[in-house]
Structures are given as C-alpha cells and as structure tokens.
Amino acid sequence: MTATEFWDAHYATPRDEPRPNVRLTEAVADLPPGTALDLGSGAGGDALWLARRGWRVTAADLSGVATTRLAGHARELGLGERIRAERHDLAETFPPGRFDLVSAHYLHTSFAFPRARVLRRAAHALVPGGLLLVVDHGSVAPWSWDREARFPAPRDVARSLDLDAGEWTVSRAEALSRRATGPGGQVAEVVDHLLLIRRSR
Numbered sequence: 001m002t003a004t005e006f007w008d009a010h011y012a013t014p015r016d017e018p019r020p021n022v023r024l025t026e027a028v029a030d031l032p033p034g035t036a037l038d039l040g041s042g043a044g045g046d047a048l049w050l051a052r053r054g055w056r057v058t059a060a061d062l063s064g065v066a067t068t069r070l071a072g073h074a075r076e077l078g079l080g081e082r083i084r085a086e087r088h089d090l091a092e093t094f095p096p097g098r099f100d101l102v103s104a105h106y107l108h109t110s111f112a113f114p115r116a117r118v119l120r121r122a123a124h125a126l127v128p129g130g131l132l133l134v135v136d137h138g139s140v141a142p143w144s145w146d147r148e149a150r151f152p153a154p155r156d157v158a159r160s161l162d163l164d165a166g167e168w169t170v171s172r173a174e175a176l177s178r179r180a181t182g183p184g185g186q187v188a189e190v191v192d193h194l195l196l197i198r199r200s201r
Contacts, residue, residue, distance in 0.1 A: 007063035018045030034100030044070035051082035138191030172196040
C-alpha cells in the first residue's frame with residue numbers, strides 16, 4: 001500500500017465535525033488573522049478553526065479524499081472563500097505563496113518522507129514576521145499503533161532545519177503535557193513537542 005492509498009483509506013470513513021488541535025488554538029488565539037498554510041491538514045479541524053477567525057487558509061494534504069471532503073465542508077459552512085484545499089505530496093510539490101503562519105501538526109508518517117526539507121521550505125514560505133508552528137508527538141499514547149516510536153526534541157527539530165539564525169529565531173521550544181482521549185474513549189496524559197519559529201526578515 002502506498003502512502004496515498006493509506007491516507008485515502010484513513011479519511012474515507014465519515015467523521016464527526018473535525019476539531020482544531022489544542023496547541024494551535026493556544027499559540028494562535030491572540031494573533032491577528034492573515035494568510036495561513038496548514039501542512040498535513042487531514043480532516044480540516046485546524047483550517048476550519050482558522051477560517052472562522054478570519055484567516056485565509058491553504059490546506060495541503062497528501063490525501064485527495066481529505067482535501068475534497070474539506071473543500072465541500074468549507075462550502076457548506078460558508079467558508080469556501082477562506083479555505084483553499086489542495087492535494088500535495090509534499091516530498092514533490094509545495095503550495096505556492098507567502099504566509100503569515102505555517103502550521104504543521106503531527107506531520108509524522110511511517111512512509112519515507114523528507115520531513116526536515118519540507119519544514120525548511122515551510123520556513124522559507126513565511127513573510128517577514130511570520131510564524132512556523134510545528135507540533136509533534138512527544139510521547140506514545142496507550143492507543144497508538146506504533147508503540148516503539150521515538151520523537152526528537154523541539155530544539156533538535158529546529159537544528160535539523162539548518163536555518164540562518166540571523167533570519168529565523170526560535171521563539172518557543174517546549175514539551176507540554178495534556179489529557180487526551182483515544183478513539184475508544186480512553187483517557188491518558190500525553191506530551192506534545194512545540195516549536196515556534198519566527199522569520200525576522
């Protein structure tokens with residue numbers, strides 16, 4: 001099974017209203033709306049939340065099933081003009097444009113993926129003053145399918161991007177705990193790794 005087939009199958013099942021990631025809502029709540037790029041947009045909870053707050057969002061995902069569903073959902077909610085959902089294999093293509101915010105939440109995959117290169121390109125897609133928000137798993141949830149997964153610390157992720165310190169600054173690099181609910185209703189304490197990088201010029 002290819003990565004595209006895997007994610008298309010994953011998003012083929014109808015879902016409840018997608019919810020935004022809590023780290024996005026915390027980090028972005030006080031920012032004025034602008035242009036945003038949601039990398040690995042999935043079911044679209046983050047893109048919809050941003051659009052409702054006045055952002056113009058490009059939502060990019062490998063799954064055409066996910067992007068088609070998100071575009072339809074945005075139209076139904078009257079947000080069609082604020083969300084552009086595009087299918088991208090980020091290893092091959094990247095959404096055009098410059099952005100005030102690029103958000104990449106849990107952009108992990110068991111398939112081969114040049115993650116550092118994609119996130120470096122995301123940093124270069126920021127306007128001066130723009131923010132790159134990268135949120136990764138920092139622990140393995142009890143319901144995770146990959147119990148052996150290990151995730152780099154936020155500052156290790158920042159170093160892997162090899163960005164010029166004169167142009168990009170790490171604003172936050174933290175490990176944060178939260179209570180999470182699994183697909184079967186299980187509740188557990190999990191850790192998120194949050195990295196926030198600002199482009200200065």
